[in-house]
Amino acid sequence: MPVVVEAQNLQKSYNGFPAVAGIDFQIQNGQCFGILGPNGAGKTTVVAMIYCFHPVTGGTLSVLGHDVSEDARAIKKRLGVVPQENNLDLELSVRENLLIYAGYYGIKRAVAEKRAEELLYFFGLSAKADQEVDKISGGMKRRLTIARGLIHAPDLLILDEPTTGLDPQSRRLIWEHLRSLKKKGLTLILTTHYLEEASQLCDDLIIMDKGVILEEGKPADLIKKQVGTKVLEVDVEPARRNTLVGSVEHLISGYQLAGSTVYLFVPEDETEAVKILNASSYVNTYQVRLANLEDVFLKLTGRGLSYEEDGDYESRSYAKTS
Ligand SMILES: Nc1ncnc2c1ncn2[C@@H]1O[C@H](COP(=O)(O)OP(=O)(O)O)[C@@H](O)[C@H]1O
Numbered sequence: 405m406p407v408v409v410e411a412q413n414l415q416k417s418y419n420g421f422p423a424v425a426g427i428d429f430q431i432q433n434g435q436c437f438g439i440l441g442p443n444g445a446g447k448t449t450v451v452a453m454i455y456c457f458h459p460v461t462g463g464t465l466s467v468l469g470h471d472v473s474e475d476a477r478a479i480k481k482r483l484g485v486v487p488q489e490n491n492l493d494l495e496l497s498v499r500e501n502l503l504i505y506a507g508y509y510g511i512k513r514a515v516a517e518k519r520a521e522e523l524l525y526f527f528g529l530s531a532k533a534d535q536e537v538d539k540i541s542g543g544m545k546r547r548l549t550i551a552r553g554l555i556h557a558p559d560l561l562i563l564d565e566p567t568t569g570l571d572p573q574s575r576r577l578i579w580e581h582l583r584s585l586k587k588k589g590l591t592l593i594l595t596t597h598y599l600e601e602a603s604q605l606c607d608d609l610i611i612m613d614k615g616v617i618l619e620e621g622k623p624a625d626l627i628k629k630q631v632g633t634k635v636l637e638v639d640v641e642p643a644r645r646n647t648l649v650g651s652v653e654h655l656i657s658g659y660q661l662a663g664s665t666v667y668l669f670v671p672e673d674e675t676e677a678v679k680i681l682n683a684s685s686y687v688n689t690y691q692v693r694l695a696n697l698e699d700v701f702l703k704l705t706g707r708g709l710s711y712e713e714d715g716d717y718e719s720r721s722y723a724k725t726s
């Protein structure tokens with residue numbers, strides 16, 4: 405599988421502030437590569453360097469076989485961008501937004517018209533083709549922005565938080581579209597702070613925080629490696645939290661404390677730990693669920709992924725028992 409993007413010790417400083425502080429990663433042809441992290445992690449800065457908007461201030465970055473510092477024009481021709489903020493022309497119709505963009509790429513009118521109709525159909529926007537963009541819903545605007553990013557049939561599509569701010573239904577619709585684009589062989593780079601989005605779509609991902617990569621790999625592998633299979637969410641009197649952790653220490657790979665809830669990370673089988681919970685007098689309630697990427701982020705940083713946190717987290721990792 406040829407490498408489409410390769411970053412080595414990639415850095416970006418804004419007036420001395422290191423927004424991206426020396427990261428390495430590779431993106432393979434045909435995959436959906438995710439950049440997951442909270443606000444301010446450096447996600448937009450990374451993708452903006454890939455699409456040759458922000459100049460690199462250190463290290464090297466090659467995209468589609470060209471160095472971004474030497475050959476931005478060659479790269480820009482072959483990639484599509486869906487920026488974090490919608491920047492559609494609100495006064496033009498849905499179709500005109502696509503045609504104008506095609507013009508920037510020097511695509512012949514007849515070709516552009518055909519391609520626009522195909523994209524409108526693919527994204528379920530045909531019925532809205534003549535509407536002013538101002539009048540369509542947020543989810544449709546987002547789909548149109550993705551369609552616009554595809555008008556010149558790029559080899560690589562970059563999506564910066566494609567579903568942020570959308571309702572769950574519109575979000576799922578976009579996920580389906582992205583899945584079918586991937587099936588057609590398009591390489592996707594996606595930034596997100598939604599762990600479910602990353603788990604659903606990404607073959608490989610990096611988890612970023614404060615300009616560095618905390619972890620990388622396939623979502624399922626990361627979860628298994630960092631957390632295990634299951635999480636027991638235990639509601640326990642705060643004064644007995646440490647007693648609880650002590651009683652299951654040999655059965656868990658780590659834990660998180662947040663208020664009166666203790667999250668116990670279980671490598672494989674939770675049966676033994678559950679027996680202990682059932683027998684204990686100070687456990688109020690508990691539930692068993694599958695481990696997810698949010699747990700990974702919590703374990704790595706002691707903070708939640710999506711929101712400002714109150715800092716009332718405490719975490720510790722144990723060496724795996726198996
Ligand atoms: N143009 C800019 N000038 C100065 N600082 C910036 C600029 N863009 C981003 N930053 C800072 O760089 C860090 C990373 O920002 P960004 O790449 O937008 O993160 P993310 O997309 O993960 O939210 C943040 O601390 C942000 O405030």
Ligand SMILES: [Mg+2]
Pocket residue numbers: 447448449488564565
């Ligand atoms: Mg961003």
